[in-house]
Amino acid sequence: MPGKFSYSAGLSSVAAYTALFAEWLQKICNPQDATRITSALNVADFKEELQALANIRDSEGAKAQQAHYAAIETVLRETFYGLLASTSIDQPSFKQVWNLLDIITIISDNGDCDPALAVWLVEELLDSQTVEGCRVIFDYLESRRESIITKHFKPKHLVILRTCNELLRRLSRAEDTVFCGRVFIYLFQSFPLGDRSSVNLRGEYHVDNITTYDKTSFSSSKSPELMDIDIKDTQTSDLTTQPSHALNKHEAGQADVPGLAVKEAKGVTFQVRVGGDVSQALDADTLYPIFWSLQEYFSTPTKLFDTSNLEAFKRGLEATISKFKQVQKDSEERGATKRSDDHRRGTKRKRNGASEENTSAFNPKYLTSRDLFELEISDLAFRRHVLVQALILTDFLLSQTPKAKIKTGNLKNKAVLYDFALQEDDTIWAMRMRLEIASYLQYGPDGKFYYRMVDTVLLRDKNWVHWKAESCEPFQRPSVSAENFVEARNGAQKACANKRLRATPLGSLDLRFLSDGENMDGMENFKEPARYAVPSPESLRGPIADDEFDSQTAKSEDDKQLAASARASKLWRMLRICYKSKLRVFDKIDDGNNLEALFENGDLGGDDQGSGDAEPVEQEQQNVSQTSEVPVSPTPDPSAVAPTKS
Secondary structure, three states: OOOOOOOOOOOOHHHHHHHHHHHHHHHOOOHHHOOOOOOOOOHHHHHHHHHHHHHHHHHOOOOOHHHHHHHHHHHHHHHHHHHHHHOOOOOHHHHHHHHHHHHHHHHHHOOOOOOOHHHHHHHHHHHOOOHHHHHHHHHHHHHOHHHHHHOOOHHHHHHHHHHHHHHHHHOOOOOOHHHHHHHHHHHHHHOOOOOHHHOOOOOOOOOOOOOOOOOOOOOOOOOHHHHHHHHHHHHOOOOEEEEHHHOOHHHHHHHHOOOEEEEEEOOEEEEEEOOOOOOOOOOHHHHHHHHHHHHHHHHOHHHHHOHHHHHHHHHHHHHHHHHHHHHHHHHHHHHHHHHHHHHHHOOOOOOOOOOOOOOOOOOOOOOOOHHHHHHHHOOHHHHHHHHHHHHHHHHHHHOOOHHHHHHOOOOOOHHHOOOOOOOHHHHHHHHHHHHHHHHHHOOOOOHHHHHHHHHHHHHHHHHHHHHHHOOOOOOOOOOOOHHHHHHHHHHHHHHHOOOOOOOOOOOOOOOHHHHOOOOOOHHHHOOOHHHOOOOOHHHHHHHHHHHHHHHHHOOOHHHHHHHHHHHHHHHHHHHHHHOOOOHHHHHHOOOOOOHHHHHOOOOOOOOHHHHOOHHHHHHHHHHHHHHOOOOOOOOOOHHHOOOOOO
């Protein structure tokens, strides 16, 4: 229960608001659910309280809105401080604080107080609690995220951003990794995708992230046996051995140059030039300073614009990949030997996952101790993390090629566009390194899936980089207005509604001719003999003459051609009909110009056209063969009689 407050701030409405909010909190107090954070309060359950709040505001007359805001904020702050002073966050009664924050959210959405008041109080609440208490408070924020950002987000977003950033500064990335992730996820879900508060428009790098490691030369004078092994190894490699007194001052200073490692022990100095052949992997002690020096380029990629730094980075990355390949090969050989030994010993029970490397390990900060270096590079997860960094940096270098700069020449944000252009030989090297890294990342358990995930993220990151170079132009479309929505909905309903068919649809054929006739319907018309009976030659005699007349009197070539085609069609049909009974006179037709020969012995229609059998036809063919020298086959093929061309 909140305490009683006498503070009125000189406003008569403060006392009325104090009594109203005290009664409101008493109404929603539920001891049964006091041990956990429940769902948000429903505004529909507090219509009486909201009406009472409006009555108090109206009773004060036409005062300025800020005066009402000040009165309500005064009461709510005093109530909040009273609850906070009298209740611990681990007590069940602390639920009244959550109820009070829900009430503030309801009245702020209703326009009765400052919209950002709830998040201001949450910010103060986080400052007053330990990290464990902040976890509980953040549980409340995650459960109320939708209600907080739904209305009046613009006056709240800066307070939310400041609150989360202050909380992240208090948290340890190593010990509170999950909590930090929750805070980031809350920010990503609360802010729009294109909000500029989450975009590094000036392209600044996190130069404060410095990786410290032992840069001094390795000396194993305390371990002579180990030194004997090193000497034996170095004699089989491409090392230059010189007496220590042969190094002048300039050569001794080369130990600080990236890409050049100096190892001294017992008066013998070994200079290991990494820029040469890297097929022979360096030993861990020589690689140690070269490997950790790469982190400087990973954190500040613009250093590679300097030629000397780029060359040092190239040598260091090649040496690192060469060593990683050797470690991978040794690991596979040890794994094969171990499997062979296990097979000889027989099957034994193993713990789940004991035979697989832990590829999902997370290291918030690298451990750069020299003693741990060999153990680190033997871990597949560690090697993958380093190579992903190298993959990001090679993509950055490939974005500085002249070909890639053509696409970004007209973009606005010059802060993320650089004048540096990568040379052709360096471009070839970067492409080759990218292929080698991509191939290596696919090794090991789930290597294909791991590389596909990394490649997808980098591909999408290129789109974000291009969007940033465009000065983060807004890509969200404005919401559809109510008028346009209603118009589109009505149009869709009209287009999908069932339409009444027309009596005569547009473009359809008039089928009324099927119902013509007094005593027969349309289908009976199709049974007329004239539709399927063979016409008589006499019925085609007149139309042929008409077509011939039209051809002679035609005024244009098109009309003449049309009449000639119609006459040839009818002439062919007449000859097709007459070939059984008048084949003997076909030689007198003279290409269709003398059709009277077909009608000299009377009408050819009626029974003559279909009564000819094989014997009369053969007799006629014999007569024709006697009067003509043209041989005729005894059984003529109808297709052999072709229409003569007019």
